[in-house]
Amino acid sequence: MKKSLLTIIAMAALSTTALAADIKPALVYGTGGKFDKSFNEAAAKGAEQYKKETGTDFRDFEPTSDTQGEQAIRNFASKGFSPVVAVSFAWTSAMEKVAKEFPDTKFVIVDSVVNLPNVRSVVYKEQEGSYLVGVMAAMASKSGKVGFIGGMDIPLIRKFACGYAQGAKAANAKIEVLQNMTGTTGAAWNDPVRGGELTKNQIDQGADVVYAAAGATGLGVLQTAADNKKLSIGVDSNQNYLHPGSVLTSMVKRVDLAVYNAYKDAAAGKFTAGIQANGVAEDGVGYALDDNNAKLVTPEMKAAVEKAKADIIAGTVKVHDYMSDKTCPM
Amino acid sequence: MSTASVPLPNWITYGLIPLLNLALAFLISGLVVWSIGENPFEALRLLVDGALGRGDAIGFTLFYTTSFIFTGLSVAVAFHAGLFNIGAEGQAYLGGLGAALVALALDHYVPWYVTMPFAIIGAALFGAAWAFIPAWLQASRGSHVVITTIMFNFIGAALMVYLLVNVLIVPGNMAPETRTFLEGGQLPKLDWLMALFGLKLGPAPFNVSFLIALVMAFLVWVLIWRTKLGYEMRTLGISPTAAVYAGIPYSRTVIIAMLISGGLAGMMALNPVMGSSARLQVEFVGGAGFVGIAVSLMGRSHPVGIVIAALLFGILYQGGADLSFEMPNITREMIVVIQGLVILFAGALEYMFRPAIVHLYLRLKRA
Numbered sequence: 001m002k003k004s005l006l007t008i009i010a011m012a013a014l015s016t017t018a019l020a021a022d023i024k025p026a027l028v029y030g031t032g033g034k035f036d037k038s039f040n041e042a043a044a045k046g047a048e049q050y051k052k053e054t055g056t057d058f059r060d061f062e063p064t065s066d067t068q069g070e071q072a073i074r075n076f077a078s079k080g081f082s083p084v085v086a087v088s089f090a091w092t093s094a095m096e097k098v099a100k101e102f103p104d105t106k107f108v109i110v111d112s113v114v115n116l117p118n119v120r121s122v123v124y125k126e127q128e129g130s131y132l133v134g135v136m137a138a139m140a141s142k143s144g145k146v147g148f149i150g151g152m153d154i155p156l157i158r159k160f161a162c163g164y165a166q167g168a169k170a171a172n173a174k175i176e177v178l179q180n181m182t183g184t185t186g187a188a189w190n191d192p193v194r195g196g197e198l199t200k201n202q203i204d205q206g207a208d209v210v211y212a213a214a215g216a217t218g219l220g221v222l223q224t225a226a227d228n229k230k231l232s233i234g235v236d237s238n239q240n241y242l243h244p245g246s247v248l249t250s251m252v253k254r255v256d257l258a259v260y261n262a263y264k265d266a267a268a269g270k271f272t273a274g275i276q277a278n279g280v281a282e283d284g285v286g287y288a289l290d291d292n293n294a295k296l297v298t299p300e301m302k303a304a305v306e307k308a309k310a311d312i313i314a315g316t317v318k319v320h321d322y323m324s325d326k327t328c329p330m
Numbered sequence: 331m332s333t334a335s336v337p338l339p340n341w342i343t344y345g346l347i348p349l350l351n352l353a354l355a356f357l358i359s360g361l362v363v364w365s366i367g368e369n370p371f372e373a374l375r376l377l378v379d380g381a382l383g384r385g386d387a388i389g390f391t392l393f394y395t396t397s398f399i400f401t402g403l404s405v406a407v408a409f410h411a412g413l414f415n416i417g418a419e420g421q422a423y424l425g426g427l428g429a430a431l432v433a434l435a436l437d438h439y440v441p442w443y444v445t446m447p448f449a450i451i452g453a454a455l456f457g458a459a460w461a462f463i464p465a466w467l468q469a470s471r472g473s474h475v476v477i478t479t480i481m482f483n484f485i486g487a488a489l490m491v492y493l494l495v496n497v498l499i500v501p502g503n504m505a506p507e508t509r510t511f512l513e514g515g516q517l518p519k520l521d522w523l524m525a526l527f528g529l530k531l532g533p534a535p536f537n538v539s540f541l542i543a544l545v546m547a548f549l550v551w552v553l554i555w556r557t558k559l560g561y562e563m564r565t566l567g568i569s570p571t572a573a574v575y576a577g578i579p580y581s582r583t584v585i586i587a588m589l590i591s592g593g594l595a596g597m598m599a600l601n602p603v604m605g606s607s608a609r610l611q612v613e614f615v616g617g618a619g620f621v622g623i624a625v626s627l628m629g630r631s632h633p634v635g636i637v638i639a640a641l642l643f644g645i646l647y648q649g650g651a652d653l654s655f656e657m658p659n660i661t662r663e664m665i666v667v668i669q670g671l672v673i674l675f676a677g678a679l680e681y682m683f684r685p686a687i688v689h690l691y692l693r694l695k696r697a
Binding site (some may be wrong): 033059060063065066067071072077089093112154156186202323326 | 384393394396484487488490491492495499501502504505506507510532535542602606607611612613614616618652654655658661662
């Protein structure tokens with residue numbers, strides 16, 4: 001009792017707004033745009049959710065370039081918005097600069113780390129969530145070949161690919177994992193046509209489950225898989241509803257929670273800076289199960305993926321993080 | 331008699347007609363804004379205010395302008411030689427590598443004004459090198475430069491991502507970018523220039539490369555209209571067969587024009603890489619190479635016109651972003667529509683008003 005009282009006092013002393021004050025929340029998207037049905041849309045959903053519950057409106061902005069992203073973050077801060085949430089690692093350096101200029105404003109960056117006393121950095125253990133869907137992909141595959149289609153070829157996406165391959169191999173040591181990246185420019189996040197072509201190519205090579213970690217490009221992947229009566233796996237948001245009966249599952253990354261919690265914590269005066277690493281244990285990443293894919297997920301599959309999840313949480317299965325040493329054991 | 335051959339005074343050709351085109355573009359944009367339920371006059375006010383209303387707004391506008399001057403000049407030089415270089419995007423990207431390597435090598439040891447000349451040379455060399463292969467293919471094999479330069483944009487992007495992800499990245503960092511340059515590798519801001527006008531630059535990254543851009547604009551003018559090489563390039567641009575008949579070496583002129591063009595595009599990298607972010611990032615060019623095509627067309631490939639057109643696009647970029655920030659209903663796609671309308675009316679439909687104006691002009695002259 002005494003200890004919890006102390007914590008409350010300490011927290012009240014630390015936070016600048018001790019009362020459940022009105023906040024002016026803001027949200028800056030990645031360059032993929034707000035309606036990518038994936039990463040950015042998940043962030044928007046978190047903000048909408050907060051708006052629905054509290055009636056507090058938020059402002060958002062879709063930058064088209066790096067300079068614009070920095071301008072938007074600074075504009076929001078200078079107009080008294082706080083917390084300012086910026087999703088995408090692309091805003092790392094912008095956030096570093098602006099957060100120093102506005103030490104009293106609270107900032108949140110998703111997918112990257114900025115070590116400043118007024119910045120909360122939310123990162124995800126995508127390798128763990130990808131591992132889970134990898135297990136499911138390998139079990140659902142009849143051909144013994146599964147596919148992965150990434151967006152832009154950057155370390156973050158290799159991290160997805162590496163976790164996926166590990167999961168697939170764990171479920172079936174003989175499985176073959178085909179990997180393709182969509183491109184080397186930012187356009188790779190927004191190229192559903194090319195995503196579809198790559199999917200067609202992987203299907204021709206024998207893959208019957210394809211995992212897309214490619215933002216809006218993934219829409220083409222899911223579409224092509226559905227057209228060819230194959231299975232696909234969505235990413236970031238729950239995309240099972242896009243093609244019911246074809247999307248095996250989605251690797252959900254709860255970016256919405258990052259945004260929602262940032263606003264909620266700030267309003268309650270409980271905003272904390274520092275790194276939040278969300279893995280399977282924190283429910284930050286996971287696989288999606290709903291009415292749309294209930295028929296595709298067999299009881300054995302469910303048992304296996306739940307076991308994998310429990311093993312990761314217990315620490316008996318360690319999913320290798322590509323980012324830690326820039327190599328993948330697969 | 332066709333109206334196209336009637337000579338008009340310069341103030342009409344270079345003043346009145348572009349202004350009319352611009353006005354029409356804004357009128358149509360206003361209708362678009364009005365149709366989505368926003369006040370077009372308020373939108374225009376926000377756009378102009380966002381681009382020119384404050385010291386930092388002007389700073390951002392001029393920052394974008396600087397990039398567009400470089401790429402506009404790049405396209406123009408090639409254009410005078412009859413070459414359509416649409417690879418400025420990739421050449422600028424590679425130019426960034428040249429500038430960054432110089433900055434990374436020197437920033438520990440020397441102040442910025444020592445780094446700068448080497449960085450200019452580095453950026454120009456890398457940009458020119460990236461233009462060389464398409465130029466050589468055009469000159470010796472006849473492979474069309476439009477095709478090869480745009481293909482080289484993609485090869486350049488792939489090469490740069492490979493280097494940034496695997497070689498130049500700071501270990502353990504998520505974002506594919508180099509380390510931050512120290513003071514010795516950064517181009518200083520031009521706050522003193524703004525202070526002359528009583529403006530405060532604030533956080534805007536308006537920097538020394540603006541002055542470099544203006545010097546380059548002057549040098550391009552000297553090159554094109556005051557040198558033998560410029561004369562050869564223009565002759566080649568107007569009629570390649572006549573140029574060859576007159577003894578102008580085709581291959582050499584094509585390659586030199588493309589090297590200069592690539593070098594100018596490469597120098598664009600100085601502005602964002604050393605002047606603003608102080609590090610080499612993925613996709614830092616952000617479409618400036620393609621905007622350069624519009625800037626060059628609008629500026630009639632003349633350095634003065636290019637500076638003015640670059641300023642216009644700077645205003646549209648900065649003001650547009652500010653407008654969509656202040657009016658959330660106006661999305662970034664709407665801004666692209668407005669920019670597109672300006673390019674359409676001021677570039678593609680530049681002669682739309684000309685016949686009418688010629689008739690009017692002739693009637694007034696007779697009267």
